[in-house]
Structures are given as structure tokens and as C-alpha cells.
Amino acid sequence: MTLRLGINPLTWTNDDMPELGAETPLETWLAEAREAGFEGIELGNKFPRTAAELSPILARHGLALVSGWYGARLLERDVEAELNAAEPHIALLSAMGCGVMVHAEVSRAIHGQRGTPLSRRPVLWEADWAVLIPRLAAFARRLKARGLHLAYHHHMGTVIETEAEIDRLMAETPPEVGLLLDTGHLSFAGGDPARVAQRHAGRIVHxxxxxxxxxxxxxxxxxxxxxxxxxxxxxxTVPGDGCVDFSAVLRPLAARGYVGWLVVEAEQDPANAHPLTYARMGHDALSRFARAAFG
Structure with a gap:
């Protein structure tokens, strides 16, 4: 697999606030994603969830399915229960030829609670780490046997948010637990995406x-x-429209031989940020950064 550019549907709508962009049909998302230059798109709330339905729709627009978010509850249920809950999602990603599954632990998470400030986000106690780490490792191994690499998504308002928490997660889990580096979430959490990219380049899979x-x-x-x-x-916002140094983020990935997807993901209110305009901006800027870093 080579380096490929994809986009997340958050440019057009929002899974946690589905009223944003609710009037925009799926076909518009896909047509505009392709028009902006992207090769693939991640799952969103208007996508069919079977390969038989989704595959011909994406084919019409010349797009691949990149991956899709899965909110796990491994702090609350064991690996078998989690695998059973995730099975429809795993089956869809596998059938669509995806290489990674976006995975975040959402037990106790507050990111979708509109009235809860981020200062009240959950943290892991030592007893929680002792539960989460072996379950996450076992889940990742089972997922790898299905042809999918777990891409752990650190996320604001969840139990893995900060740079220190990412470092501990990587230190205590096996290679089957890959890292999804999200430049925006890490910057919001006070971390340094370039430093994390340098430190964990070998584990970053998305x-x-x-x-x-x-x-x-x-x-x-x-x-x-x-x-x-x-x-x-x-x-x-999209790459190139803010303060993240994407050149510094991408250089260590290029040096480590990263292959896979670079995904523009910039949740905004589409009434204020015209989706096609921002999709084009993000694609063009990320293309420039990627060419400079990867050659």
C-alpha cells in the first residue's frame, strides 16, 4: 500500500451533532470528496453498514472506504463481549478491504455531552489501566487475525487524551495495538504532534x-x-489553516516508511465552513505537506 489521501465526513456533518449538515445527502458528500481530489472516505452517519449496499455507492464515485470509528467499552465488558458488539463493524471493514479500524475507549467519555466541560473528562486509575491494557491487547490480536490493525484514537473527553497517556498506552501494549495520531486532538490536549510522531513513528498506523x-x-x-x-x-480546521506544523509531523513518519492513509478530519459547522471549499483547502495543503515530507 502506498501513501493515500482520504477525508472524514465530519467536513459535511457530525455524528455527535447530526443536525449539522443533516440536509446534505450522502451522494453530495461523496461527489464533493472526489471533486476535492481525495481517494477515500471514512464512515459517517449516513453510510449504509453492509458491504453489499456500500460498495457500489463508493464505486460510483471512485472512492475507497478508508476505515470507520468504533467506540469500545473494554473497561465495562470483556473481550468476547466487545468482539460480539463490534462484529458488524469488523465485518464491514474487512469486506471493504480496509487495513485499520479506528478504535477509541469511550467508557465514561464526555466528548458527546454538550453540557459537560472538558475539565470533567474521565481519567484512568491504576486499577483501570490493569483492566484496559490486557483487554485492549487481546482485542487487537483478535482483530489482527481478521486482517485489521487496531488504530487507537486518543480523543478529547476520553480516558486516553494526553501525550503522557499515549506514551503509557504505547509502552504497555504490544505492536498489534497501533496508534492513530490525531494532530488536532493532541494539540487541543496540550501535546506536541511532531514529538509524538517522532517518538512513536513505528506504531503509527493511521x-x-x-x-x-x-x-x-x-x-x-x-x-x-x-x-x-x-x-x-x-x-x-483543515491542514494549512491553523497552527499545527504538519511538515514536522510528517517528516518522522516518512523517515520510518509510513504507508497508508493521511485523512483530513476537521469537524466544523458546515453553515460556517463551506464543505467543498474546506475539503479542497485541506486536500491541497496536505498534498503539499506530504510531497515535501515523502518526496
Whole structure:
């Protein structure tokens, strides 16, 4: 597999706030994603969830399915129960030829709670780490046997959010647990995406390329906003439109021989950020950064 550019449907709508872009049909998302130059797209809330339905739709637009988010609850249920819950999702990704599954632990998560400030996000106690790590490792091994690499998505408002938590997760899990590096979420959490890319390049199996508007981030932190409120304020944008140094992020990945997807993911209110305009901006900027880093 070579380096490929994809996009997440959050440009057009939002799974946690489905009223955003609710009037825009799936066919528009797909046509505009392709028009902007992307080769693939991740799952969103209007996608059919069987390969028989989804495959011909994507084929009409010349798009591949990149992957799709799965919110796990391994702190609350054992590996067998989690695998049973995930089976329809795993089956879809496998049938569509995906290489990774986007995976986040959402037990106790607050990112979808519109009235809960981020300062109240959950943290893992030592007893929680002792439960999560072996279950996550076992889940990842079982997933790998199905041809999918687990791509752990650190995320604001969840139990794995900070740079230190990412470091511990990588230190205590086997290689089957891959890392999804999300430049926007890590920057929001106060981390350094370039430093994490340098430190964990060998474990990174998927990349979400999200930029940050620094002034909005500062206001969001000062006001201790809920995650979705910060999104509506415009904290995220596409690569090249904010303060993330994507050249510094991509260089260590290129040096380590990263292959796979670079995905533009920038949740915004489509009423304020015209989706096709921002999709094009993100594609063109990320293409420039990728060419400079990967050659």
C-alpha cells in the first residue's frame, strides 16, 4: 500500500451533532470528496453498514472506504463481549478491504455531552489501566487475525487524551495495538504532534490531519467549554489553516516508511465552513505537506 489521501465526513456533518449538515445527502458528500481530489472516505452517519449496499455507492464515485470509528467499552465488558458488539463493524471493514479500524475507549467519555466541560473528562486509575491494557491487547490480536490493525484514537473527553497517556498506552501494549495520531486532538490536549510522531513513528498506523485555530483554542480553554461547544466555536480546521506544523509531523513518519492513509478530519459547522471549499483547502495543503515530507 502506498501513501493515500482520504477525508472524514465530519467536513459535511457530525455524528455527535447530526443536525449539522443533516440536509446534505450522502451522494453530495461523496461527489464533493472526489471533486476535492481525495481517494477515500471514512464512515459517517449516513453510510449504509453492509458491504453489499456500500460498495457500489463508493464505486460510483471512485472512492475507497478508508476505515470507520468504533467506540469500545473494554473497561465495562470483556473481550468476547466487545468482539460480539463490534462484529458488524469488523465485518464491514474487512469486506471493504480496509487495513485499520479506528478504535477509541469511550467508557465514561464526555466528548458527546454538550453540557459537560472538558475539565470533567474521565481519567484512568491504576486499577483501570490493569483492566484496559490486557483487554485492549487481546482485542487487537483478535482483530489482527481478521486482517485489521487496531488504530487507537486518543480523543478529547476520553480516558486516553494526553501525550503522557499515549506514551503509557504505547509502552504497555504490544505492536498489534497501533496508534492513530490525531494532530488536532493532541494539540487541543496540550501535546506536541511532531514529538509524538517522532517518538512513536513505528506504531503509527493511521493519521487524522486536523488543524487548530490557536485563538479559538485559547478561548475554549479559558472558558472550559464542552468539547462540542469548542467545535461549534471553530477550534478545528483543515491542514494549512491553523497552527499545527504538519511538515514536522510528517517528516518522522516518512523517515520510518509510513504507508497508508493521511485523512483530513476537521469537524466544523458546515453553515460556517463551506464543505467543498474546506475539503479542497485541506486536500491541497496536505498534498503539499506530504510531497515535501515523502518526496
Amino acid at each position: 493519521v487524522h490531519c486536523k488543524d487548530i485555530r490557536a485563538a479559538v483554542l485559547e478561548r475554549s480553554r479559558q472558558r472550559d467549554l464542552p468539547f462540542l461547544a469548542a467545535v461549534l466555536e471553530g477550534v478545528f
